[in-house]
Amino acid sequence: MSQSQSDTYIIRDLYAKPDKIYPRQVNGIFAKLRIFSVLFLLGFYYLAPWVTWDSRQAILLDLPARQFHLFGITFWPQDFVYLTLLLVICAVGLFLFTAIAGRVWCGYACPQTVWTETFIWIEELVEGNRNKRMKLDKKPWGPEKIFKKTTKHTLWIVFALFTGYTFVGYFSPIRELWDGIVSLSLGPWEWFWIGLYSLATYGNAGRLREQVCLHMCPYARFQSAMFDKDTLIISYDKKRGENRGKRKKNSDYQSKGLGDCIDCHQCVHVCPTGIDIRDGLQYECIACAACIDVCDNVMEQMDYPKGLIQYTTEHAEKGKETKLFRPRTLLYISLFLGLIFTFIYLIASRTPLDVNVIRDRNNLYTEAFDGSIENTYQLKILNMSQVSQHYMLSVEGISDTQVQGEKEFSIEAGKVLTLPLRVSAPQEALSQRSNDIFFKITTTTKDGSNDIHVAKAKFLGPKKR
Amino acid sequence: MTEFWNWWVIIIVAINILGCWGLLYWTRRIKESEEGETTGHVYDGIEEYNNPLPRWWLNMFYITLVFSIGYLVLYPGLGNFKGTLEWSMEGQHNNEVESAKRLYQPLFDKYADVPIAELAKIKQATEMGKRIFVNTCFGCHGSDARGNPGYPNLTDKDWLWGGSPEQLKHSIVNGRIGAMPPFGANLTASQVDELVNYVGQLSGNKVDEAKAAAGKATFDVQCFVCHGTDGKGNTSVGAPNLTDNIWLHGASKTAIADTIRNGRTGEMPPHKDILGDAKSHLVAAYVYSLSNQ
Numbered sequence: 114m115s116q117s118q119s120d121t122y123i124i125r126d127l128y129a130k131p132d133k134i135y136p137r138q139v140n141g142i143f144a145k146l147r148i149f150s151v152l153f154l155l156g157f158y159y160l161a162p163w164v165t166w167d168s169r170q171a172i173l174l175d176l177p178a179r180q181f182h183l184f185g186i187t188f189w190p191q192d193f194v195y196l197t198l199l200l201v202i203c204a205v206g207l208f209l210f211t212a213i214a215g216r217v218w219c220g221y222a223c224p225q226t227v228w229t230e231t232f233i234w235i236e237e238l239v240e241g242n243r244n245k246r247m248k249l250d251k252k253p254w255g256p257e258k259i260f261k262k263t264t265k266h267t268l269w270i271v272f273a274l275f276t277g278y279t280f281v282g283y284f285s286p287i288r289e290l291w292d293g294i295v296s297l298s299l300g301p302w303e304w305f306w307i308g309l310y311s312l313a314t315y316g317n318a319g320r321l322r323e324q325v326c327l328h329m330c331p332y333a334r335f336q337s338a339m340f341d342k343d344t345l346i347i348s349y350d351k352k353r354g355e356n357r358g359k360r361k362k363n364s365d366y367q368s369k370g371l372g373d374c375i376d377c378h379q380c381v382h383v384c385p386t387g388i389d390i391r392d393g394l395q396y397e398c399i400a401c402a403a404c405i406d407v408c409d410n411v412m413e414q415m416d417y418p419k420g421l422i423q424y425t426t427e428h429a430e431k432g433k434e435t436k437l438f439r440p441r442t443l444l445y446i447s448l449f450l451g452l453i454f455t456f457i458y459l460i461a462s463r464t465p466l467d468v469n470v471i472r473d474r475n476n477l478y479t480e481a482f483d484g485s486i487e488n489t490y491q492l493k494i495l496n497m498s499q500v501s502q503h504y505m506l507s508v509e510g511i512s513d514t515q516v517q518g519e520k521e522f523s524i525e526a527g528k529v530l531t532l533p534l535r536v537s538a539p540q541e542a543l544s545q546r547s548n549d550i551f552f553k554i555t556t557t558t559k560d561g562s563n564d565i566h567v568a569k570a571k572f573l574g575p576k577k578r
Numbered sequence: 579m580t581e582f583w584n585w586w587v588i589i590i591v592a593i594n595i596l597g598c599w600g601l602l603y604w605t606r607r608i609k610e611s612e613e614g615e616t617t618g619h620v621y622d623g624i625e626e627y628n629n630p631l632p633r634w635w636l637n638m639f640y641i642t643l644v645f646s647i648g649y650l651v652l653y654p655g656l657g658n659f660k661g662t663l664e665w666s667m668e669g670q671h672n673n674e675v676e677s678a679k680r681l682y683q684p685l686f687d688k689y690a691d692v693p694i695a696e697l698a699k700i701k702q703a704t705e706m707g708k709r710i711f712v713n714t715c716f717g718c719h720g721s722d723a724r725g726n727p728g729y730p731n732l733t734d735k736d737w738l739w740g741g742s743p744e745q746l747k748h749s750i751v752n753g754r755i756g757a758m759p760p761f762g763a764n765l766t767a768s769q770v771d772e773l774v775n776y777v778g779q780l781s782g783n784k785v786d787e788a789k790a791a792a793g794k795a796t797f798d799v800q801c802f803v804c805h806g807t808d809g810k811g812n813t814s815v816g817a818p819n820l821t822d823n824i825w826l827h828g829a830s831k832t833a834i835a836d837t838i839r840n841g842r843t844g845e846m847p848p849h850k851d852i853l854g855d856a857k858s859h860l861v862a863a864y865v866y867s868l869s870n871q
Contacts, residue, residue, distance in 0.1 A: 127608050129630035324632060475717040479726050482829040489720040491712050518722055531705075531712055533722035 133250070134323060134387040136233060137243040137379070141406025143220075150221045151230050159275075162282040167499065174284050180527065186460075187527070189497050191467045195459065202452045207332070209445035211339040213437065215346050219333070219399035225325050226399065228276070228318035229385065232269060239265040243382060269319045270311070277311030323386040326399055333396060342427040343435050347400050349380075349391045349422045350430075357391070362415055373417050380404035380422060390422055465498035468568040470552055478573045485515075485537045486574045492532040492552060496524040502556050506532075509551040511572060512542045536572065543574040584657035591656055595643060602639050686856035689863075694743035697863035698870060707864025710857055714849070723868055728827055728844065733868045736824045738844075740813035741869065747862040751855065753848030756816035760841035761800060769796050774834045780809040781823035816844075 164171040166184045173182040181188040181196075188195065210217055219226060240246045240261050252258055281303055282290050293299040299307075317325055326333050340346075354374035360366045374391070381389050383403040388395050390404045408422040426435045473489040481487050496502050503523045508514050518534035536550065550572040556564050579587070619626040653661040660666075689703050697703045712721045718729040725731035730738060738756060739749050765773070769792075775785040776793025798807065804817035811819035818826060826844070827837050849858055 123610050124607050125610065126630055127606055128633045128636040130633045321634075324634070328632060328635070471721075473716055473721050476726060479720075482727075482825065489716075489722055489724070491716070491721045517724060531709060533708075533712060533716075533720070535720065535722045535724050 131324060132387065134385065135243045135246050135382075136385045136403070137382040137407070138237060139383050139403045139406045141409060143402035144406050147221050147226075147230065147401065151227050154222065154224075154227050155231065159279050162279060162287040170286050170288075172283060173286065176284055178527075185499065187465070187497060187499055189467065189495070191495075191497070192463070195456070195463075198452065198456050198459070202449070202456060205445060205449045205452060208339050209442065209449050211336050212341070212344060212442050212445055215340070215344050216336060216398070216400035217345075219326065220401035223399075225317060225322075225330070226385075226401065228314060229322050231272070232318040232322075233385075235268050235272065236265055239268065266319075269315055273311040273315035273319070274307070276314045277307040277309070280310045281306050323397075326386060327397055333399075337396065339441075341439070341441060343437070343439060345424050345426060346394055347390060347398060347402060347405060347422065348394065348425050348430060349374075350420070351391075354391065354421055373412070373415075373421050375411065375415060377411055379407045379411055383407045464564045464566045465496070466502075466504075466554065466556065466564065466566045467495040467497055468552065468554055468566055469493040469495075470568050470570040472570060472573075478575070480575070481537060485539050486543060486572075487535055487537040488550075488572050489533065489535045490552075490570065492530075492534060492568075494524060494530045494532060494554065496526060496528055496530075499526050501525045505555045506534075507553045507555075508536055509553055509567075510549050511538050514538045514542070514550075538572065538574070540574065543572070544577075546574055546576055548572045548574065579658050587657040588659075591650070595646060598639075599643055602636065606636060683856070686860065690856045690859055694747060694859065694863045694866050695870075697860070698867035700863075703860055704864045704867045707860035707862075707867075710853065710861050711864055714853065715861070723865065728842075730826060731824075732865050734824065735869050736819060736822055737813060738811075738816045738818055738826075741866075743862060743866055745813065746866055747858060749846055750853075750858045750862055750865075751848065751850045754816055754844075754846040756842075756844040758804075758817075758837060758842040760839060762839035764800065765796070765838070769793075770835050770838050773797060773801070773838055774831050777809065777820045777834065778831070780821045782821075783823065 161172055162170060166182075169182060171182070171184050175182065179190050181192075207218060236246065240249055249258060249261060278290065278294065279287070284306075285303060290299070290303065293303065294307075321329075350373075353372055355372045356370055357374035357376040358366070358369075358371045359376055360369070360371060366372075380391065381387075383406075384390070385401060385403065386397045386399060388397045390398065402424070404422050405424065409419045412419045412421055429435045469492070471491040471493065473491070479487040479489070492506075494504070501523060504521070506516075506520045506522075508516055515537045516534055517537070519532060522530060522532065524530045548571065550570050552568045552570065554566045554568070558564050615628065616625045617628045650656050650659075651661065652663045653665050655661070685706070689697055689700070689706075692700070692703070711719075711723065715723070719725050719732055720729075723732040730736075735741065737745070739745055739754050761770070772789045772793035773796055774793070775789040776791075776797055778785040779787075779790040797805075797809070801809075804815055805811050805820055806817075809820040811817045818824075823829070825834065827833055827842055849861075853861065
């Protein structure tokens with residue numbers, strides 16, 4: 114290797130501190146839409162735990178008791194399938210919205226966006242607009258900077274703590290939680306989770322911001338799998354914009370070979386992930402449409418038509434027709450609707466009762482003195498509803514069975530009854546050694562209809578000769 | 579662990595931590611022939627920018643190293659070193675057992691001094707007794723306590739060792755061994771047959787009157803000591819009442835003849851070490867409640 118070649122080697126850092134991004138505040142239709150979305154979602158988040166239902170917190174995910182209370186329904190670990198289904202619905206919904214409208218989730222509804230917006234709003238309130246914030250950061254430390262930074266971080270921390278408190282309030286009754294905080298009498302886990310979620314809010318929305326979208330978010334990485342040429346994207350109209358360049362208002366720029374882009378860099382200044390949309394579609398783009406709003410404002414001032422940066426699709430850009438209904442979206446829509454109807458059907462037909470039948474294991478069966486065959490069972494019956502219920506039991510599947518034990522009983526809300534039962538059947542009624550037996554439990558609901566739950570078990574007898 | 583394996587583990591762990599740190603440190607800068615805009619990688623027309631990775635990634639790697647050192651100080655991980663917290667699986671298990679005891683023992687102790695006859699009327703207590711019963715006693719007596727051949731039914735009023743609260747608890751805590759000795763060697767076949775007819779008659783069954791009368795003579799010599807002259811049994815030795823038509827080991831004539839000839843042994847194991855006093859008390863109350871509602 115000659116000397117001249119080795120001179121061209123460059124040693125550089127594999128890691129670098131990312132440049133801080135100072136997004137400029139925008140006015141416009143999409144900014145309004147996002148503010149509305151932020152207020153709605155945060156409003157729901159902060160207020161929902163305070164709603165009560167039947168003298169209990171309406172939404173309470175009681176982990177120690179393993180009960181999720183959602184208004185009039187209580188979900189138990191046995192109901193896990195509903196949660197699974199709900200999450201599948203959410204995932205398919207995300208696929209559907211992504212295929213049709215691109216990253217609307219990222220731009221308007223993602224908690225990362227929602228809380229970051231709020232934190233930037235607080236930042237702007239204390240430190241001023243983009244230019245003032247940049248200037249402040251460059252300034253050496255002095256009383257003004259210390260005051261502003263302290264104020265900002267204090268506000269952030271208070272907001273983050275309230276967020277952490279609210280989060281834990283979904284799992285531990287929020288009113289008692291407040292009393293516990295005021296009297297400093299919470300358990301260690303409550304402190305831990307409040308602390309962790311406050312720290313996560315402060316860290317993600319205050320410090321990491323776009324780093325979460327760029328380097329942590331899995332959705333940002335796989336969303337492109339749902340994209341096609343009919344998906345809504347935010348795009349800069351290169352044909353119309355180029356060549357970009359500065360000009361005076363009302364000057365004949367076209368004769369100078371310039372396009373509509375005045376190269377004001379506003380679209381870069383407002384971008385929360387710090388990209389230049391004019392470079393084309395990039396995975397960093399969270400489709401917040403801030404660049405559309407700001408560019409439209411500029412276009413208006415220049416008396417140019419709006420839409421140099423706009424929501425469009427790849428097909429629309431090429432002058433082709435954008436198809437809303439295409440195999441991909443039809444598949445997502447049918448899956449989405451099918452799953453939603455399945456979910457509604459399952460919830461509506463759910464009986465708030467769980468029965469576990471445990472056959473006595475020590476002896477396969479007992480031959481009674483009169484020759485009949487006896488099997489003994491323990492029924493564990495869980496009343497999953499929110500009220501005390503009266504139940505009736507019957508045994509089916511084998512003819513002429515006799516049941517020794519309680520056949521009518523009441524169970525309080527959320528309680529388990531252990532019901533030992535002895536079932537005897539004449540030998541002639543048993544067609545084989547192992548027979549199916551069904552314990553049918555009936556309860557009359559408030560509206561007068563019968564809820565029936567059937568639990569299957571085995572009834573064992575002697576080998577047939 | 580021997581001294582050799584002790585140091586083996588310590589050295590490997592130390593080399594691993596130092597090695598990770600070294601790897602991070604030495605690769606934090608890269609040497610390139612020139613500083614290009616892109617890495618030159620192109621996939622489907624998409625080019626990869628040659629941007630540096632965020633510094634906080636590197637710091638997170640360092641944090642994991644610091645964490646691992648902290649972990650190794652607190653927990654066992656370095657050979658024979660037990661860690662400053664002295665944590666062990668066995669210790670954690672014992673702690674959990676202790677805290678469960680602290681949580682549940684008061685619930686049992688609350689009822690330890692309540693007399694069994696009163697306790698049988700407290701629903702919470704009998705529910706607790708029932709849960710213990712279906713866990714511990716179901717194997718012989720059945721979950722429903724109605725017994726199995728050879729294992730007594732606990733829901734009727736027929737008690738081998740007495741049905742008073744004290745006798746019940748004694749049976750549970752200390753267990754019982756009941757033995758009917760074999761009489762096959764002492765009695766002729768016809769004597770056994772006569773006895774079967776006699777005890778059948780005692781329980782009100784239709785039998786051969788003449789044989790029963792002959793059986794009574796044998797009974798008054800051989801059996802009355804335990805079962806009593808009236809055949810009503812004796813709870814102090816666990817001799818069953820023969821007049822109530824309840825037959826623990828079978829009601830057929832063959833089964834009864836078999837009992838007389840070969841004897842029977844029944845054992846209720848003691849539960850003082852399995853359940854302890856407070857839980858036995860609750861089980862006794864539950865069993866008492868079954869036949870005294």
